[in-house]
Amino acid sequence: MNQVATNDPEPIRDEELISRTKDGDVSAFDELILRYTPRLYGLVYNMTFNNEDTNDLLQDVFAKAFRSIGGFKGKSSFYTWIHSIAVNMSINFIKKRGKRFNMSLDDIDSNIQFDKEFIEATTSTDPLRETNLQELQKKLNEVMLKLSNDHRAVVTMFDIQGMPHAEIAKILRVSEGTIRSRLFYAHRQLQTYLDEFKE
């Protein structure tokens, strides 16, 4: 019985790519890099707000993941695993960088952009909305830049990445109450800045 050939083959599952990587197939890990770089880029960028730092950190994240993949047992998804590596390394990086690094608006250039499918879906009825969306993104980045490192990390993980309070608390090694408190003050601060823009 002949099978119907399709032009769109099923993507290889993560588990298989991981297994092949463990067996020494480096190209399988390359596939994982191509698959998860876009999602992790957003996470790291929103914590560092610097493109060069984001790129360097992501290189380190994937290098660490490659070295440690032998110990990956598959209890969680690959994305959850590498996501936690990226969060921890970004937090450590921000702590080391501290206040020595003065971010400017030049750092938040337009290197990061909205997903094309998302723009098409949201602006198909009104082309003007695309411009508004780009403007809104710029404003959001500007107000995020005004937050402290601790507050920005919490906002990134909770509001942008959608992580639960408990998981954030575990990663940052603080209580859930501290996370809620930081979120409350960060949201209030962000709202105030946005109101200023409206005026």
Next chain:
Amino acid sequence: MPEELPIQKLLRLKRYEQPPTGYPERFLAEFQRRQRTELIRKSPWQMFTEGMSDRLSQFRVGSLAYAATIAVAAVFSYQFLTQSSPTSPAASVASTATVAPAPSYIPQSTGPRVTIPGNAGTVPVSGKFSPTQYVLESHPVSHEHPFSF
């Protein structure tokens, strides 16, 4: 559940942010280049320590405690087995020799000894005159005929 603020709805838009087109491919090329460079630059010792630290970072407290318990148990078992195991004949002889009492017939003098021709024994010599001492056999001498039938 608390009501969501407008700012939270706006922040959620950032979930759809993506790096520029072609970035993943460029990133991968750079990753491969960096890995090759590191392989050349790093010494085997550096690679070993890095690998070890990565592996150790995966350990949790539970598994560390488990490993420590096994290590302690192994040490105690080893000590117990070495103490209770029978010793070899050579070791047995050596230990007997060390604890055997000194023969009572050895003279107490610590001076140098001279050998007298025709005499089986030795005589200690000291600056002062000391009486000759004879070494007796360890079993009594008897002139009686043995009772052999």
